Amino acid sequence: MKLLRVILLLFIVLSCKNEPKPAISFYYWKTRYALTTQESKLLTALKVQHLYIRYFDVGLSPQTGLPIPVSPILFVEKPTLQITPVVYIQNKVLLNKNVNVSLLAQQIHSFINQINKRAGVSVKSIQLDCDWTENTKVHFFKLIEQLQHFSKTKITSTVRLHQVKYPEKMGVPPVAEATLMYYNMGVLSIKNTNSIYDKDIANKYVNRLHSYPKNLNVALPIYSWVIQFRNGKIISLTSKISEKKIANNKNYSKKKEHFYSVLNSHYLEGVFYKKGDLIKIETISEENLLEMAKILSNHLQTKPKEVVFYDLDEQNINTYEKEVFTKVVHQF
Amino acid sequence: MKKKFLQKWYISFSILIGLGYGLIYACADGGDWGIFYQSNYTPETFVDNTYSPLFLSSDIFYNEDPINNNETVFNDEIVSDWTKYLGSTMPAKDISFFLLDSSSTDVSKIHTYYTSKKANPFSIKWSKKINLEETKTKAFLEFLYLAQQVEKASVANYGSWVYDNYERPSVNNEKFLALLENKYNATTDTFLKNRYWFQTMKAYFYSNYRTKALTFFKKTENQVPKNNLYYRALAYTAGIQYKQKNFALSNYIYSIVFAQCKPMQMIAAHNFHPQNETDWQASLAMAKNNEEKAALWGIQGYYVDEEKAIENIYALNPKSEYIDYLLSRIVNSAELKIDNSFKDKSLTGYRKMCKDSISKSAVALVQKIADENKTHKPYMWNMASGYMQSLACNYNKAETYFDLAEKTMPKTDLSIKQLRLLRFINYLSSLDKIGAAEEKKLLPDLNWLYFELPQKEDNIFRYQNAVNWSKMYIATLFSVNNNTIMNEIFNRNGNYYDDASSLEAMKTFLSKPNKTEFETLATKIYSVTLDDIYEYQAVLATYNNKIDDAISYLQKTEKAKNTLFYGNPFNGKIQDCHDCDHLAKQKRKYSYLDFVTLIKEMQTKVKNNEDAFANNILLGNAFYNITYYGNARIFYQGNILQKNEFSNYDDSSDKRLYQLMIDCSKATQYYQAAFNTATDDEQRAKAQYMLAKCQRNDFYSNKYEDVSNTWYLDEEKVNFIAWDGFKNLKNKYAHTAFYNDVIRECGYFKTYVSHKN
Known part of the structure; x- marks a missing residue:
């Protein structure tokens, strides 16, 4: 009996070891698709085969109140790897009781096709991203079904932590798989917290992950931003500025970890920083990423097929050694 | 990898925050309404109105939207210019139609008529109104035909589900560009020539040959008048320089537009955008004279540092009008820093906060300029200096500046009011x-x-x-x-x-007669009346079941005693639904005084054992209905107990109200008495159910009483609790008709009953 147990355990260990690691993927979240050399090199080095590209948002026309595409992407070059278009649906679009979901699905389908045609690409799946609420879940889930119907393409969706924690209330999207957004956990504030990732907040949500009735892929943050405070109030939020750039600039003096005060009024990257302003940098370290992966790995019911990093941008990827991405997926 | 990456910086524009996380915190302070209501200093008093978009605002511009403004800012001028040019050849409304309305089909068809010489329905229609062959009319319509071709490229067409529409068409037809430039060269009429010149610039700007706009501008700029069309074209060159990353030059050009073309001030300020300190210094170095330098500081001060801008402009030209609007921004931002909450309830604390909040350098700068008396509006500086001194708690000094301001300021309605207000504030502050x-x-x-x-x-x-x-x-x-x-x-x-x-x-x-004048004013501003106080006492007395007192207090009121309940306050239904009770037909409406008088009558009847069950039930209903759960919440929503039931109950008075609102003990007392005096099972069943409602309310009130934030509560299922009333109803009175009514109307009870345990 004891022997049987050992064999069984060994079998489990071995089988776990043989299970492939999640694939590395990225979100591309800019309005012009043109990879820089560094971005291309990273994709090649990490053998990335699949990219999620934000195609457009759906918002409401201020004139007519009807759904319209917002800031559609322009392909300056043709992607050479498999892509999944991502469409962000603003929640307000689905709040309208009279929204024609079927028509919206057709419009989204057609618009994606128009972009695909222009870019010369074909796609095998579409991802819908929406911070749906109890009030909009019915419309959002119907939109997924309708888009599936018209596009005959696999539809996936994003899910947020609060949607995973309260599936009874928030519903479960009718998709084969979903991607858990493991970031944007807090609010921007002058406190020592990090709005991108906060372990304490995350811990309040992860306990329900194992019982979520869908297979989950995971999206992890690699972005950072600079928050500018004047008289205690937030006056600007600027992405794509590294902490190093601030730390090495004589116009700033470090107050404490991630906080700097502005010594002299000056311009930096098109933003004016006034003497006396306080600057806070929110960023995600390699340790943060490994910790996130470990926590998720302990709580997810199944191993994710993909870990998608948000977002592919030279400025973001500069912050990390390329090995980090591989190390992170090896946590699963 | 990291080192290698860091060698080259490339900052690309991206959507700031991805995957649906779209927050604009910079503008989250409540808009200009906020500033308007937090300020004692009206910039419009002395600052030229054309600068109003640049007044301090929590938005980008004060009361203006740069995008909408951009599209329409020149409409009036264009119509006026053409109306003058065309004179009596065309009615003003038709000119306006052609220039501003959806006239493209008409213009295009008239153009076809001119080129083919064959009449078409549009040329026939317009021939009846205007003489299409008149030279100026023809020139106007032919010009418009070309201008509308350019406009297709300059006006965005967003919001469509056709992807091609998002690519704004460029004017890439070289023949068309040449045609326009030739028109400019060939036209001798100065009015038309000037407009063809502008259209040529505009077309080059929206073409793939943008740099040609720069060449064309350089070649021709000395031949055109320096009117608004010139500065609009100049702004195009600034845009091209920006696109070519010549930021210093671009910003320098925008500062010239800012200085010379008032309608474009906001657009120039919006586009002025130094990337770093070097750009800014380079722009300054480009300025050819003090006037241009002042303009650069004038535009820069709007963005960033008013004090520094004023210092520099003042040194260059103390009579510059840029310092007027910059001064208004300094004063407005100084007063916004003052915390008016008097949170430590002391004058010493308030004054200390004022002194700590105000920028000493700003006070000193404004004082210095006021003292030197070199500006073109010295009264504006004196008044502002007075107010800044007042904010810095130098009240006597403030008054001397107000005196100086009064001597020389133009006596407009606004300036008189402004001075009076600031003097009043200064006096009271002292x-x-x-x-x-x-x-x-x-x-x-x-x-x-x-x-x-x-x-x-x-x-x-x-x-x-x-x-x-x-x-x-x-x-x-x-x-x-x-x-x-x-x-x-x-x-x-x-x-x-x-x-x-x-x-x-x-x-x-x-109630005191012969109040002093000040006391009379105080009584007028106080939002509580004697009536409110008696009503408050009556309501408290009712909750405390001191009905004689309640009647007596209400009788002293004029208004409250006649206030009507929305629903019948003696009704008690299986389901609590105050809206339904308010909508239900009522034979009789009850006033507050009726309510307490009837309670008194019922209590007497109970005391005399007269129809005890019915009166006890009605009394139970009456006390139930004036709780949060009943149909007569209005009873506790008076002017003193005014906080509505959705507030946070932070202070003790709110907590007291909360306790009153949720307390069903009086109702319970009467329902229990009803049960005790019931004469049959129907009555007993009803009393038990009413008791169960009170037990239910207590359960939920207690359960969530200590929860500070319900958002943090874990998701939970409905608590199917077996209240004593439910148990009794199920076990002892299942045979009654009332029991069946409850089963029909109350799903909660039905679920409880059907529960196997």
Whole structure:
């Protein structure tokens, strides 16, 4: 009996070891698709085969109140790897009781096709991203079904932590798989917290992950931003500025970890920083990423097929050694 | 990898925050309404109105949207120019139609008529109104035909589900560009030539040959008048320089547009965008003279550092008008830093906060410029300096500046009001105590502020902040004197009426004859009346079941006693639904006085054992309905117990109200008495169910009482609790008709009953 147990355990260990690691993927979240050399090199080095590209948002026309595409992407070059278009649906679009979901699905389908045609690409799946609420879940889930119907393409969706924690209330999207957004956990504030990732907040949500009735892929943050405070109030939020750039600039003096005060009024990257302003940098370290992966790995019911990093941008990827991405997926 | 990456910086534009996380915190302060109501200083008093978009605002511009403005800012001028040019050849409304309305089909068809010489329905239609062959008319319509081709490229067409529409068409037809330039060269009429010149610039700007716009501009700029069309074209060159990353040059050009073309000031300020310190210094170095340097500081001051901008402009040209609007921004931002909440309730604390908040360098700068008397509006500087001194607690000094301002300022309605307001604020701020002399001096200004100004429709003059601030300040002065009545009147305190002696003192004050003038004003601004106090006492007496007192208090009111309940306050239904009760047809409406009088009658009947069950049930219903769960919540929503039931109950007065609202003990007492006096099972069943409602309410009130934030509660299922009333109803009265009514109407009970356990 004891022997049987050992064999069984060994079998489990071995089988776990043989299970492939999640694939590395990225979100591309800019309005012009043109990879820089560094971005291309990273994709090649990490053998990335699949990219999620934000195609457009759906918002409401201020004139007519009807759904319209917002800031559609322009392909300056043709992607050479498999892509999944991502469409962000603003929640307000689905709040309208009279929204024609079927028509919206057709419009989204057609618009994606128009972009695909222009870019010369074909796609095998579409991802819908929406911070749906109890009030909009019915419309959002119907939109997924309708888009599936018209596009005959696999539809996936994003899910947020609060949607995973309260599936009874928030519903479960009718998709084969979903991607858990493991970031944007807090609010921007002058406190020592990090709005991108906060372990304490995350811990309040992860306990329900194992019982979520869908297979989950995971999206992890690699972005950072600079928050500018004047008289205690937030006056600007600027992405794509590294902490190093601030730390090495004589116009700033470090107050404490991630906080700097502005010594002299000056311009930096098109933003004016006034003497006396306080600057806070929110960023995600390699340790943060490994910790996130470990926590998720302990709580997810199944191993994710993909870990998608948000977002592919030279400025973001500069912050990390390329090995980090591989190390992170090896946590699963 | 990391090092290698860091060698080259490339900052690309991206959507700031991805995957649906779209927040704009920079503008989250409540818009210009916020600034308007937090300010005592109206920039419009002295600053030229054309600068109003640049006034301090929590938005990008004050009361203006740069995008909408951009599309329409020149409409009036264009129509006016063409109307003058065309004279009597075309009615003004037709000119306006062709220029601003959807005229492209008409213009295109008329063009076809001109080229083919064959009449078409459009040419026929217009021939009846205007002479299409008239030289100027023909020139106008032919010009318009070309201008509308250019416009296709310049006006965005967003919001369509056709992807091609998002690519704005460029004017890439070289023949068309050449045609326009030739038109410019060939036209001799100066009015038309100037407009063809502008259209050529515009077309090059929206073409793939943008740099040709620069060449064309350089070649021709000396031949065109320096009118608004010139500066619009100049702004195109600034845009091209920006696109080519010549930021310093671009910003320098925008500063010229800012200085020379008032309608484009906002656009120029919006586009002025130094990337780093070097750009800014390079722009400054490009300035050819002091005027241009001042313009650069004028535009830069809007963005960033008003003080530094004023210092520099003042040194270059003390008479510059840029410093006017920059001064208004300094004053507005200084007063925004003042915390008017009087949170430590002391004048010393308030003054310390003022002194700590105000920028000493700003006070000194404004004073210096006021003293030197070299600006073109010295009264503006004197008035501002007076106010800044006042904010810095130098009240005597402030008054001397106000005197100086008064001597030389133009006496407009606004300037007179502004000076009066600032003097009033300065005087009140200087007071450490309040007595008869101070009251007398304050009275005229308080009457003006509290009663006269609100009568007038005025959305320019900022006085509302002073209304609230002065009340807080006066209240604090009275608290120094330990005058709790006046303190309460000028700053209502939620707990004032908790204390019986304070309540009586206020009643005495409000009913006092021969009030002083100041006391009369105080009574007028106080939002509580004697009626409200009696109503409050009556309501409390009712909750405490002191019905004789309640009747007596209500009888002293004029209004409250006749206030009607929305629904019948003696009804008790299986389901609580106050909206349904309010909508239900009522044979009789009950006033507050009817309500307590009837309670009294019922209590007497109960005492005399007269129809005891029915009267007990009705009494139970009456006390039930004046709780949060009943149909007569209005009863506790008076002016003193005014906080509505959705507030957070932070202070003790709110907690007291909360306890009153949710307390079903009186109702329980009467329902229990009803049960005890019931004569059959139907009555007993009903009493048990009513008791169960109270037990249910208590359960939920207690369960969530200590929860500070319901959002953090874990998701939970419905609590199918077996209240004693439910148990009794199920076990003892299942045979009654009332039981079946409950099964039919109350799903909760039905679920409980069907539960196997």
